[in-house]
Amino acid sequence: MRMRSTNPVLSQANHYGYATERPLTYTNVTVKTLFLLGITIVTALVSIIYFAESLTLGWLFGAMIVGFISVIIGSRSIKYAPLFGVVYALSEGVVLGIISALFASFYDGIVITALATTLLVFVIMLLLFSTNIIKVNQKFASFMVVALMAVIFMSIFAILLPNIFGGSFYTVIVLVSSALSAFFLLLDFQRIKSSVESGVDQKVGWILALGLMITLVWIYIEMLRLLSLFARNN
Numbered sequence: 001m002r003m004r005s006t007n008p009v010l011s012q013a014n015h016y017g018y019a020t021e022r023p024l025t026y027t028n029v030t031v032k033t034l035f036l037l038g039i040t041i042v043t044a045l046v047s048i049i050y051f052a053e054s055l056t057l058g059w060l061f062g063a064m065i066v067g068f069i070s071v072i073i074g075s076r077s078i079k080y081a082p083l084f085g086v087v088y089a090l091s092e093g094v095v096l097g098i099i100s101a102l103f104a105s106f107y108d109g110i111v112i113t114a115l116a117t118t119l120l121v122f123v124i125m126l127l128l129f130s131t132n133i134i135k136v137n138q139k140f141a142s143f144m145v146v147a148l149m150a151v152i153f154m155s156i157f158a159i160l161l162p163n164i165f166g167g168s169f170y171t172v173i174v175l176v177s178s179a180l181s182a183f184f185l186l187l188d189f190q191r192i193k194s195s196v197e198s199g200v201d202q203k204v205g206w207i208l209a210l211g212l213m214i215t216l217v218w219i220y221i222e223m224l225r226l227l228s229l230f231a232r233n234n
Contacts, residue, residue: 023199024208029192032209036089037216043093048101060098067091074210081206088210092217103224107231114223121219125185136190144180144187151177174229178222184215 047055067088074084100111128134154173192208 022202024196024202024205026192026196028202028205029196029208029212032085032205033212036085036209036213039086039089040093040096040213040217043090044097044100047094047097055094055098055101060095063091063094063098067095071210071214075207078201078203078207081203081210085206085210085213089213092213096217096220099221099224103228107228110224110227110231113227114220117223117227118216118220121182121223122185122216125182126189129186129189134186136186141187144183147176147180151180171229174222174225178219178226181215181219181222184218188212188215 070084070088070091074081074088077084100114103114104111129136134140151173154169154176158169158173188211192212195204195208
């Protein structure tokens with residue numbers, strides 16, 4: 001089934017759908033994703049342990065900009081995808097290190113719980129996809145796009161009109177966004193499956209791994225926000 005993913009990085013992989021003697025495999029994507037994930041985790045730990053006092057919001061926004069630029073370049077160039085995939089992993093490591101430290105300063109144990117929850121979400125979504133319990137088709141993808149736009153608009157309203165859209169509205173946003181980030185994994189899995197079945201070159205695995213990393217980072221941040229809400233209410 002050929003379906004356009006709503007993850008812009010994974011969608012970009014469609015442009016490299018040529019036949020090759022070294023076709024992409026699931027193992028290839030998995031290894032590349034774990035490699036980038038490992039870089040992100042190590043960078044986050046180093047940022048927290050050794051540079052916690054020197055990291056400021058300037059570092060946070062700077063790392064976010066670098067990550068955004070890396071995604072744009074890495075998703076459009078199969079040649080530079082490995083390099084900018086690593087740059088993205090490094091920058092997101094700094095981002096997640098700062099964000100994790102901020103949440104950990106208010107809620108004990110939230111980082112470990114968020115990591116475990118992210119892993120659990122990944123496993124559950126992978127089982128749902130592999131067993132075809134949830135059918136990932138174009139209608140599902142279209143619904144996800146509409147839901148994503150709705151969350152974006154809700155977030156903008158909450159920022160611009162905080163007095164009107166208060167704490168309860170923020171809770172709704174977090175709940176919806178958390179669920180949405182999890183279900184986006186299904187779209188990512190479908191794109192990876194389509195790429196493998198199409199026999200594209202294994203170099204495309206870097207682009208697919210980068211796209212999957214974006215979703216995993218999103219899920220982790222949403223888990224932090226969701227767990228902080230539960231901790232605050234309790």
